Amino acid sequence: MTDQPPISDAAPDDRDKRDDVIIHVAGLKNSFGEQVVHDGIDLDVSRGEILGVVGGSGTGKSVLMRSIIGLQVPDEGIVEVFGEPMIGRDEHDAQRVRKRWGVLFQGGALFSTLTVAENVQVPIREYFPDLEPTLLDEIAAYKVAMTGLAAETGPKYPSELSGGMRKRAGLARALALDPQLLFLDEPTAGLDPISAAAFDELIASLRRTLGLTVFLITHDLDTLYAICDRVAVLADKHVIAVGTIPELLALDHPWIEEYFKGPRGRAAADAATRNEA
Amino acid sequence: MTAPADYRFEDGILSFTGDMTLARIGDLPQRLTALTEKPDRVDLKDVGRIDTVGAWLIHRVVRESDIPVDGASEDVGHLLEQVAAADKPLKIRPDARPAFLRVLNEMGTATITAGKTLYGLLDFFGATLIGFGGLLRHPSRFRGNAVARQFEVVGVQALAIIGLMSFLIGIVIAQQGAVQLRQFGAEVFAINLIGRITLRELGVLMTAIMVAGRSGSAFAAQLGSMKLAEEVDAMRIIGVSPMEALVLPRVMSTVLLMPLLGFYAAMIAMIGGGIFCWIDLDIPPITFIARTREVVPITDVWVGLIKAPVFGLIIAISGCFQGMQVKGNAEEVGLRTTASVVQAIFLVIVLDAVFAVFFSSIGWI
Numbered sequence: 001m002t003d004q005p006p007i008s009d010a011a012p013d014d015r016d017k018r019d020d021v022i023i024h025v026a027g028l029k030n031s032f033g034e035q036v037v038h039d040g041i042d043l044d045v046s047r048g049e050i051l052g053v054v055g056g057s058g059t060g061k062s063v064l065m066r067s068i069i070g071l072q073v074p075d076e077g078i079v080e081v082f083g084e085p086m087i088g089r090d091e092h093d094a095q096r097v098r099k100r101w102g103v104l105f106q107g108g109a110l111f112s113t114l115t116v117a118e119n120v121q122v123p124i125r126e127y128f129p130d131l132e133p134t135l136l137d138e139i140a141a142y143k144v145a146m147t148g149l150a151a152e153t154g155p156k157y158p159s160e161l162s163g164g165m166r167k168r169a170g171l172a173r174a175l176a177l178d179p180q181l182l183f184l185d186e187p188t189a190g191l192d193p194i195s196a197a198a199f200d201e202l203i204a205s206l207r208r209t210l211g212l213t214v215f216l217i218t219h220d221l222d223t224l225y226a227i228c229d230r231v232a233v234l235a236d237k238h239v240i241a242v243g244t245i246p247e248l249l250a251l252d253h254p255w256i257e258e259y260f261k262g263p264r265g266r267a268a269a270d271a272a273t274r275n276e277a
Numbered sequence: 278m279t280a281p282a283d284y285r286f287e288d289g290i291l292s293f294t295g296d297m298t299l300a301r302i303g304d305l306p307q308r309l310t311a312l313t314e315k316p317d318r319v320d321l322k323d324v325g326r327i328d329t330v331g332a333w334l335i336h337r338v339v340r341e342s343d344i345p346v347d348g349a350s351e352d353v354g355h356l357l358e359q360v361a362a363a364d365k366p367l368k369i370r371p372d373a374r375p376a377f378l379r380v381l382n383e384m385g386t387a388t389i390t391a392g393k394t395l396y397g398l399l400d401f402f403g404a405t406l407i408g409f410g411g412l413l414r415h416p417s418r419f420r421g422n423a424v425a426r427q428f429e430v431v432g433v434q435a436l437a438i439i440g441l442m443s444f445l446i447g448i449v450i451a452q453q454g455a456v457q458l459r460q461f462g463a464e465v466f467a468i469n470l471i472g473r474i475t476l477r478e479l480g481v482l483m484t485a486i487m488v489a490g491r492s493g494s495a496f497a498a499q500l501g502s503m504k505l506a507e508e509v510d511a512m513r514i515i516g517v518s519p520m521e522a523l524v525l526p527r528v529m530s531t532v533l534l535m536p537l538l539g540f541y542a543a544m545i546a547m548i549g550g551g552i553f554c555w556i557d558l559d560i561p562p563i564t565f566i567a568r569t570r571e572v573v574p575i576t577d578v579w580v581g582l583i584k585a586p587v588f589g590l591i592i593a594i595s596g597c598f599q600g601m602q603v604k605g606n607a608e609e610v611g612l613r614t615t616a617s618v619v620q621a622i623f624l625v626i627v628l629d630a631v632f633a634v635f636f637s638s639i640g641w642i
Binding site: 112113117124128135138139142146151156157158175208 | 306337360369
């Protein structure tokens with residue numbers, strides 16, 4: 001993947017240094033009133049990796065994602081995406097960076113008044129209004145097909161879809177602009193095991209094909225074992241560890257132990273080894 | 278390499294150059310479609326970055342004439358395969374019908390919907406009465422807390438806005454009346470106007486409109502979103518009757534509060550009118566009150582107080598009914614909320630006309 005047209009005014013060597021770090025978060029603090037959610041989060045996501053983010057309920061996984069994509073203004077800290085500072089940017093500059101990433105929200109967040117295919121076209125229409133209508137329709141068609149949705153899903157409205165189909169449609173929309181970076185918020189939550197496994201496979205294959213970097217929030221141990229290169233563990237308002245699953249297990253942290261070595265963790269680990277064998 | 282996407286066409290070989298990405302695709306699709314001669318091979322060795330849109334364009338060329346692709350790296354080959362695998366026809370929108378049929382269809386649907394809504398409203402009214410009957414037989418199931426809570430939301434919290442509105446309406450009636458009556462030297466009759474119109478009509482009517490906009494719509498939106506979140510279903514499963522827990526407290530509190538609010542509104546409007554009379558017409562409050570007692574028959578108060586609970590019933594029932602009709606998506610909540618307000622105000626005004634005829638015919642003029 002060669003470089004994009006330069007966006008920042010930063011000196012070239014400055015850019016090279018950070019070239020492989022797609023997301024850089026440092027000293028991030030978030031609080032809602034009295035309740036402190038993050039107290040100094042440090043996290044780097046490298047180009048081309050799938051980073052899984054885990055943590056108990058209420059540890060602020062979604063808040064971390066929202067801070068990175070700019071939906072939540074943190075109290076303090078640095079957030080850089082593609083080497084661009086994201087906090088306090090004016091709307092126009094932020095928008096240029098935003099179109100290089102795609103976001104899949106937990107419930108899909110499809111626009112309810114548009115069909116699935118039209119939902120996929122929304123970002124393309126927004127940024128490339130001059131595109132030929134036939135090509136626009138073709139792009140929507142192959143994006144929808146790429147996410148494994150049947151052709152008859154295209155003209156349906158979100159309320160007519162099942163949860164899994166909505167997630168796939170949401171993913172198709174997130175991929176509309178061929179982003180380099182993908183944010184997924186619990187993509188396999190609420191899916192049956194077959195759909196969940198297919199979704200994992202889909203993300204892994206899209207990563208191979210499109211060279212994506214993926215920031216993945218999940219509770220799904222199977223997903224972690226199957227596709228994540230590294231896992232970041234959120235606990236006690238910090239990122240307590242980042243690494244591959246074996247690296248995390250070597251740390252001897254009680255919560256991590258319980259997470260990965262509990263009954264579900266062992267089952268997922270067994271399944272992963274069986275698949276590799 | 279950041280050149281925009283382009284192509285060369287020599288000796289039957291179509292060589293793409295530049296970045297074949299969505300941002301840099303330019304007019305390449307149109308130019309490719311306009312190609313008259315069919316290529317024998319496609320060459321990709323001079324291509325920079327490529328994304329799915331670029332791959333799709335290459336796939337379109339290759340698909341038409343089934344020709345080999347040269348110079349594709351492993352990644353690009355993989356991308357082309359993926360895109361080719363995803364090449365399935367897809368409809369973007371549901372099929373559109375001819376305009377004439379669509380108009381007929383919409384007229385028919387609207388008529389059926391109107392009929393069904395009326396039927397549903399009657400049905401819901403009946404269900405509310407039955408629920409109320411059940412409550413009378415088993416008073417222990419009465420949810421005092423829920424009713425008290427609705428009293429606060431529907432009544433107490435509405436006092437300020439209804440008071441302000443009524444005060445201003447009283448002033449406006451007094452002022453407009455005085456201007457017209459002054460032409461006959463009969464400004465003092467502005468007191469008759471204020472006293473009678475606020476107690477008989479405007480007090481309760483304006484209150485009904487305000488309550489419909491404030492509370493009827495809130496009922497529809499609350500129940501609608503509870504239905505969307507499957508809360509209503511959960512209640513039914515647990516054995517809590519949504520009618521008793523959600524609808525009856527709202528209906529009862531609105532029915533009980535409307536007369537109070539209506540009377541309050543009329544009083545505040547009279548105060549507003551009285552203050553105007555005092556300032557503009559030099560009629561002191563004591564005279565205003567004495568005159569009002571002379572000219573306003575007690576039946577005017579009854580007229581207002583009899584109408585008010587009926588209006589309250591209509592507002593609460595249409596709000597709850599529309600809320601319980603929500604299904605599907607969030608947009609429905611908005612539509613149903615609007616429908617509940619429109620329906621409530623419309624029915625209130627229709628019934629107000631019926632009441633006007635009725636009260637005249639029994640001699641409460």
